[in-house]
Amino acid sequence: MNIGIESISFFTSRYVLDLRTMAKARGVDAEKYVNGIGQEKMSVPPPGEDVITLAANAGHQALESIDTDSIEMVMFATESATDQSKAGGIYVHNLLKLKPHCRVFELKQACYSGTAGLLLARDMIHQYPDRKVLILMSDIARYGLNSAGEITQGAGAIAMVISSQPKIMTIEPESGYYTEDVMDFWRPNYRDEALVDGKYSVRVYLKALTESWNLYHQRTHIGFEQFSRFCYHLPFSRMAEKAHKHLAKINHIDLSEHELATHINDGLVYNRNIGNIYTGSLYLSLISMLENNPQDMSNHKVSLFSYGSGCVGELFAGQVLPGYRNHLSSDLHQSLLESRKELTYPEYTDFYNFAYVQDGTTQSMPTFDTGCYRLSQIKNHKRIYETL
Numbered sequence: 247m248n249i250g251i252e253s254i255s256f257f258t259s260r261y262v263l264d265l266r267t268m269a270k271a272r273g274v275d276a277e278k279y280v281n282g283i284g285q286e287k288m289s290v291p292p293p294g295e296d297v298i299t300l301a302a303n304a305g306h307q308a309l310e311s312i313d314t315d316s317i318e319m320v321m322f323a324t325e326s327a328t329d330q331s332k333a334g335g336i337y338v339h340n341l342l343k344l345k346p347h348c349r350v351f352e353l354k355q356a357c358y359s360g361t362a363g364l365l366l367a368r369d370m371i372h373q374y375p376d377r378k379v380l381i382l383m384s385d386i387a388r389y390g391l392n393s394a395g396e397i398t399q400g401a402g403a404i405a406m407v408i409s410s411q412p413k414i415m416t417i418e419p420e421s422g423y424y425t426e427d428v429m430d431f432w433r434p435n436y437r438d439e440a441l442v443d444g445k446y447s448v449r450v451y452l453k454a455l456t457e458s459w460n461l462y463h464q465r466t467h468i469g470f471e472q473f474s475r476f477c478y479h480l481p482f483s484r485m486a487e488k489a490h491k492h493l494a495k496i497n498h499i500d501l502s503e504h505e506l507a508t509h510i511n512d513g514l515v516y517n518r519n520i521g522n523i524y525t526g527s528l529y530l531s532l533i534s535m536l537e538n539n540p541q542d543m544s545n546h547k548v549s550l551f552s553y554g555s556g557c558v559g560e561l562f563a564g565q566v567l568p569g570y571r572n573h574l575s576s577d578l579h580q581s582l583l584e585s586r587k588e589l590t591y592p593e594y595t596d597f598y599n600f601a602y603v604q605d606g607t608t609q610s611m612p613t614f615d616t617g618c619y620r621l622s623q624i625k626n627h628k629r630i631y632e633t634l
């Protein structure tokens with residue numbers, strides 16, 4: 247039985263900061279951001295946009311051609327949750343009008359948890375082939391103003407329907423994974439911004455990649471050369487170059503510049519222009535690779551490496567299905583990116599500094615473009631959403 251991705255879409259904020267604008271404001275050479283880090287732009291959420299509205303918009307798009315009554319489970323992966331108790335997926339379940347006989351819950355392990363959801367969904371469908379799972383991965387990446395991590399912020403959500411009638415990619419059952427207790431990136435409950443040991447986090451990422459690959463290879467005997475494309479978790483797009491050179495090196499492969507570009511470049515286009523969307527970053531790269539690759543990828547094998555700080559890594563494989571292009575939302579995604587409003591630097595800091603109430607007084611949100619859904623109010627400590 248084939249199990250995999252039947253439908254996949256992303257949504258990102260309608261507002262964007264060009265990193266050259268940030269470089270000018272910071273007095274930094276823009277080349278550092280564009281070439282050194284590999285990021286051009288970052289999506290910035292306006293007041294009234296949160297992980298719920300981002301996920302609902304992505305979910306709405308991904309469910310366009312799916313019978314919503316077939317969705318038996320919603321997994322909501324995030325590390326920017328709005329509540330310590332209630333799962334964000336329950337708001338989305340309501341906004342998307344899914345049936346009540348549906349299991350909904352939230353997953354957390356930094357940027358990795360969406361992958362845990364995907365692979366668990368795969369196992370569940372193996373047992374119950376007529377059921378479908380909606381996986382939402384939604385995050386707002388937020389670091390301190392003026393910190394080294396600031397230029398790697400971003401905001402967005404991925405929605406995927408996993409079923410036994412995949413149209414885009416099958417997900418192979420075997421994988422290699424690795425866990426180690428490290429403090430490379432974390433966000434204590436009392437903070438809005440992540441803390442990070444940046445250079446160390448890159449080293450831990452590469453170690454988790456090595457360990458995950460070794461287990462994957464040991465279990466499957468599948469080699470580096472059997473993959474046509476490689477998608478990585480992308481905190482910033484140059485991370486893929488570092489990761490891919492590293493993977494080639496541990497496999498004793500002398501990678502040419504042309505091979506490097508072929509293997510990873512199409513998967514960087516969207517991430518370079520959106521930023522880190524944490525849980526969804528790997529899958530944004532997958533969408534980018536499928537939608538920006540001029541070559542027909544049918545029947546090609548793709549390596550997927552997921553990494554979440556703290557840390558967990560997992561490497562697994564997917565096989566692209568013939569006819570996949572007919573099921574992508576390329577035009578929608580391109581127009582979503584092209585129609586974003588560019589922010590000035592003061593507009594960016596205004597969005598960044600917007601304060602949500604924390605004391606139970608009623609706060610009505612100013613109106614910005616947040617797609618089909620918005621957080622309209624916080625009242626008596628309750629978040630109130632509306633469909634537009």
Ligand code: HMG
Nearest residue numbers: 275277278282283356357394395444445447448481554555
């Ligand atoms: P930094 O100190 O700003 O940058 O930190 P740098 O000084 O290391 O420079 C970066 C690169 O730009 C270097 O190239 C420089 O040479 C180059 P490299 O040595 O890497 O090849 N450079 C220039 N290039 C051209 N022209 C110039 C120029 N100047 C310098 N003028 C860092 C960078 C990524 C560490 C920082 O942005 C950061 O802390 N980011 C956040 C943490 C992060 O993204 N870590 C990645 C791995 S952990 C992860 O992926 C998990 C995560 O997604 C969270 C989760 O799991 O939930 C983050």
